[in-house]
Amino acid sequence: MPLGPLGPAHPARPSDGEPLAIAKQARRRAEPSNAPPDYHRTVTDDRPYSPGLEGVIAGETSLGYVDGERGRLLYRGYRIGDLVDHGTYPAVANLLWTGEWDPGHHLPTGPIPEAVLATLRALPRETKPMDALRTAVSAWGATQTLDWPPTPEQARALTAFSPSALAAFARIRRGLEPVEPDPSLDLVPGFLYQLNGERPDAATARALDAYFICGAEHGFNASTFTARVIIATRSDIASAVSGAIGTMKGPLHGGAPSEVVEQIHQVGSPERAEAWVRDAIARGERLMGFGHRVYRAYDPRAAALRKVAEGMEHRPEWLELAIAVEDVALRVLAELHPGRALKTNVEYYAAPVLMAVGLTPDLFPATFSLSRHAGWTAHVLEQAANNRLIRPDARYVGPPERDLPV
Numbered sequence: 001m002p003l004g005p006l007g008p009a010h011p012a013r014p015s016d017g018e019p020l021a022i023a024k025q026a027r028r029r030a031e032p033s034n035a036p037p038d039y040h041r042t043v044t045d046d047r048p049y050s051p052g053l054e055g056v057i058a059g060e061t062s063l064g065y066v067d068g069e070r071g072r073l074l075y076r077g078y079r080i081g082d083l084v085d086h087g088t089y090p091a092v093a094n095l096l097w098t099g100e101w102d103p104g105h106h107l108p109t110g111p112i113p114e115a116v117l118a119t120l121r122a123l124p125r126e127t128k129p130m131d132a133l134r135t136a137v138s139a140w141g142a143t144q145t146l147d148w149p150p151t152p153e154q155a156r157a158l159t160a161f162s163p164s165a166l167a168a169f170a171r172i173r174r175g176l177e178p179v180e181p182d183p184s185l186d187l188v189p190g191f192l193y194q195l196n197g198e199r200p201d202a203a204t205a206r207a208l209d210a211y212f213i214c215g216a217e218h219g220f221n222a223s224t225f226t227a228r229v230i231i232a233t234r235s236d237i238a239s240a241v242s243g244a245i246g247t248m249k250g251p252l253h254g255g256a257p258s259e260v261v262e263q264i265h266q267v268g269s270p271e272r273a274e275a276w277v278r279d280a281i282a283r284g285e286r287l288m289g290f291g292h293r294v295y296r297a298y299d300p301r302a303a304a305l306r307k308v309a310e311g312m313e314h315r316p317e318w319l320e321l322a323i324a325v326e327d328v329a330l331r332v333l334a335e336l337h338p339g340r341a342l343k344t345n346v347e348y349y350a351a352p353v354l355m356a357v358g359l360t361p362d363l364f365p366a367t368f369s370l371s372r373h374a375g376w377t378a379h380v381l382e383q384a385a386n387n388r389l390i391r392p393d394a395r396y397v398g399p400p401e402r403d404l405p406v
């Protein structure tokens, strides 16, 4: 019997009594064909394969439920809109870590170890904030004793540390000294205080807090899955979160609120909205802040953030414009894609909120990462509590076993 591509010790389908690749090769040989034989590509099995793991159930979670058809997002069963209306980010993070709802839960920002501060000072000033945050989390891990299994205390400490680190880097790159955490402030006002050197007003802090709640958790997205894969090897929580930040850095995941800002600026005025939207689509461009892989209904986070943006004291001037553009965009998208529901996503209203609280667009992705710390670390705890190494299979499509050319 000829050897399969992987040799007899690793038959792809042992139950067949013959590796599938060999069967396929034999079939190919038997079938009359004018095509030259393909010696470079061998399919070794025909088990179902879904590119991007789309639709594959890769685990179980009791943390977040994303109901794309009905536009619902639940954290441990609670609706996102209710959590934004009645909770704070620390309360929501604590809910994700422990399952307990304590609306008064307090979590200030944490201290930055000296070695981490030295690392941040050593970075070039033009370092991207996502790179600085990923580096800071990694350096933080080197200063801690992070034994297995990860604990809620570790989750709390890391979630509290990262806003201080990002704020410190944002100041260092402007030639300013970092600001010490204020333990009397909760995490989100504390972050703004360390960023700007002055305490934020209540409405500004509340608006960013709402954004943090909306960003806290979203099921098995790419960065969360990364964190689970890393912790499943019995690595540590800092490694899991720095890997997750690296995953979120990619433009397909890290979001588009800064591009929404750019787009609204380009539109300029409500009267120009219709022509601009139609031209952009005709050029083959995507309208930033619309469409979603999972949601077929209005993203409930966008609804919650729109409410926050509309209720803000210092509303950015262009919020009215954003609302006018949204109406036009939804109408045109429905007209051009009648068979596919393309609705507003979270990024669209994240943009006005992040602008209004005074963040520069280059800080948007790293701020999104800060908000997702609660979800990442909660998934780390959940994975570790019922751990199994995550190690899927791949379908081999390379050359069959062969001799090295001599």
Ligand code: ACO
Binding pocket: 252, 253, 254, 255, 256, 281, 285, 286, 287, 288, 289, 290, 291, 292, 293, 294, 337, 340, 342, 345, 346, 347
């Ligand atoms: N603007 C214009 N057309 C769109 C948009 C959009 N925002 N989104 C989808 N379409 C069109 C596509 O061109 C495609 O048309 P076609 O069938 O004629 O080729 C059709 O709708 C389906 O598009 P898909 O790419 O299959 O949709 P998918 O679900 O894979 O994409 C995605 C989701 C990537 C979010 C997409 O809607 C998009 O690019 N949106 C703009 C960017 C954005 O807002 N990103 C943030 C997402 S939220 C987050 O990441 C937290």
